[in-house]
Amino acid sequence: MYQAVRDAMSIALAKDDSAVVFGEDVAFGGVFRCTMFGRERVFNTPLTEQGIVGFGVGLALMGHTAIAEIQFADYIFPAFDQLVNEAAKIRYRSGGTYNVGGLTIRTPTMSVGHGGLYHSQSPEGFFMGASGLKVVIPRSPIQAKGLLLGSIRDPNPVIFMEPKILYRSAGLFAVEQVPVDDYELPLGQAEILVPGADLTLLTWGTPVYHSKVELIDLRSILPWDVETVAESVNRTGRLVIVHEAGMTAGVGAEISAEIQKRCFLKLNAPIKRVTGWE
Structure with missing residues (x-):
């Protein structure tokens, strides 16, 4: 990298x-x-x-x-x-x-x-x-x-x-052919890496490699791609947010609050955060 x-x-x-x-x-x-x-x-x-x-x-x-x-x-x-x-x-x-x-x-x-x-x-x-x-x-x-x-x-x-x-x-990493020439990706767009039906798992950076099921790489923390995450959670009914930073006032708290508001009637369980130690 x-x-x-x-x-x-x-x-x-x-x-x-x-x-x-x-x-x-x-x-x-x-x-x-x-x-x-x-x-x-x-x-x-x-x-x-x-x-x-x-x-x-x-x-x-x-x-x-x-x-x-x-x-x-x-x-x-x-x-x-x-x-x-x-x-x-x-x-x-x-x-x-x-x-x-x-x-x-x-x-x-x-x-x-x-x-x-x-x-x-x-x-x-x-x-x-x-x-x-x-x-x-x-x-x-x-x-x-x-x-x-x-x-x-x-x-x-x-x-x-x-x-x-x-x-x-x-x-x-899986085998990646990194373009030799100029190559640009848009900011603010998450990516669904592993489609699934039972759980949405959202993370970024290193924890991507420790996570399974429907897996989303958020990529941009600010702005974050609320539409992609909400659409996924509405399908799977569950959300687990994983980040290395501590739990208190971490990025997962902001995401959890917004998804709880948008997807409340589709959630089958409370949103869970798996984080680093405080």
Whole structure:
């Protein structure tokens, strides 16, 4: 998957002269070697997440395509103010006169089997209340390439969260022919991976590979594809939501509330959440 991420950025740089890639150690290839494609318009920044995102906001305001990397999602919180109070709101505060739609924030997320408290978090839920942002989590190489190019070209700022354990987990994936050429997937559309009749199981990222029955990969966390999920639950009568983040105020709570409202008369059992420990 790391090769697909790298390929997507290479295409973005080749086709867009205004595009730049920046972050901590990216000129050396980055911790996960996702940025090993030359140093032209690829440069290191100081160790300041707030500065990285603030710099990206400024670049995007000037019309550039800014592709920033936060080295681990666990360290995105110093940039929370820049993301939620600046990037998410600039189009609204200017009445549509200007925006930072050219800003994409890439960051490795979720657990990896080691790494402890500062390298294993799933912070996607913190951004669900930030209208103006989009949040995307790919499950595989072809999804990573298509969704990353879709994020870079989307007219809104996007946080693109890459499950780090999947970077080199080739054995998990079915055989995928990742397009060599430009390849883009739309944001905000879920995908039914395994059709079923008795239960809808909804997840994203790494847990896709631990789930069975009618399985939906949500792919975009914000906006999330409520129509696809509701249609599935109306057919199956049951919904289980799986995510690595903790249960309290997790993304599953928002989805559960909305599906309960839309599908109440078709539900055969309460919606269940299977999550990481608090």
